Amino acid sequence: MEPPAVIEPPTVIELRQYTLRPGRRDELIELFDREFVETQEDVGMVVLGQFRDLDDPDRFVWLRGFGDMAVRHDALAAFYGGPVWAEHGPRANDTMLDSDNVLLLRALSDTTGLSPAAAPLDTTGLTRALAFAVSPSERPCPGAPAPDRFVSATVWSFPPGREGGPALIRDGLVPALRRTGPGPLAVLTTETAPNTFSRLPVRTGENVAVVVGSYPDEEAYRRQLAAVQADSLVRDEILPGVEREQTAAPRTLRLAPTGRSLIR
Known part of the structure; x- marks a missing residue:
């Protein structure tokens, strides 16, 4: 089946981190990129990105997306009950x-209640920036070399049920990222709907904001990070506000895309 040239940005996203047996990451990546990409998309999901974790040689990180929670249930049931996974x-x-x-996440794309820092921005453009936009037709073939790119995924944790932290990320930090360099590929927050596919557990009791960015290399990421931290509004208002809300220090996943990753 030919992949669509473009798809609607998925509204439900899984960020999956696998701990592997020592030395077997490349084995899983080769199998995954050969057997588990188009076959998952054929039943209604999109494989967004596959990555080597640069801080752990035995961790594989990947993201996949769904149109909504009902689509997620049906797509997962079809794939994990189907012949490809059986084999x-x-x-x-x-x-x-x-x-x-x-x-289990959703795109943080509501632009209501934007702060003054975001006011000069085109809010339509801001909305587009908060959800992944991918074209499966552009995915390289199996065996393609890994691109020379650096992807970051920073996860902030906040008290369950409180919206202040994710709102500060959306309304304060995202505009600062757009002012100082490439805007994020997506900004995500916890999907609060129950996990209806219990065969695959997800972390419960979470309230996170996740910002995913892409750069030519890690040095470009570090330059933008320094520029954001030097911004007076970010330094004096936004980051102190986030720190008051968060339950733990943010964690950044440093990721290298595989040859077939759409996110790169």
């Missing part, structure tokens, strides 16, 4: 020690 799933599972570190 190749046991080998994939054999590479893993843990596959339950999963954040």
Whole structure:
């Protein structure tokens, strides 16, 4: 089946972090990129990105998206109950020690209540920037070399049920990122709907904001980070506000895309 040239940005996203048996990450990536990309998309989901974690040689990180929670249930049931997973799933599972570190997320695309820092921006453009926009037709073929790119995914954690932290990320930090360099590929927050596919657990009791960015290399990422931190509004108001809200220090995943990752 030919992949669509463009798709609607997925509104439900899984951020999946797998801890693997030592030395087996490349084995899983080769299998995944060959067998588990188009076959998942054929049943209604989109494989957004596959990555090597630069801080852990035995961690594989990937994201996939769905149109909504009902689509997610039906797509997962079709794939994990289908012939491809029956044939190749046991080998994939054999590479893993843990596959339950999963954040169930949604695109943070509401532009209501924008702060003065965001006012000069085109809010339509801001909305587009908060959700992944991908074209599966542009995905390289199996065996393609990994691109020389750097992807960051920074996760902030806040008390469950409180919207202040994610709103500060959306209304304050995202405009600062757009002012100082490439805007984020997506800004995500916790999907609060119950996990209706219990065969695949997700982390519960979470309230996070996740900002995903892409750069030519890690040095470009560090330059933008320094520029954002030097911004007076960010330094004096936004970051102190985020720190008052957060329950833990933010964690940044430093990621290298695989050859077939759409996010790169």
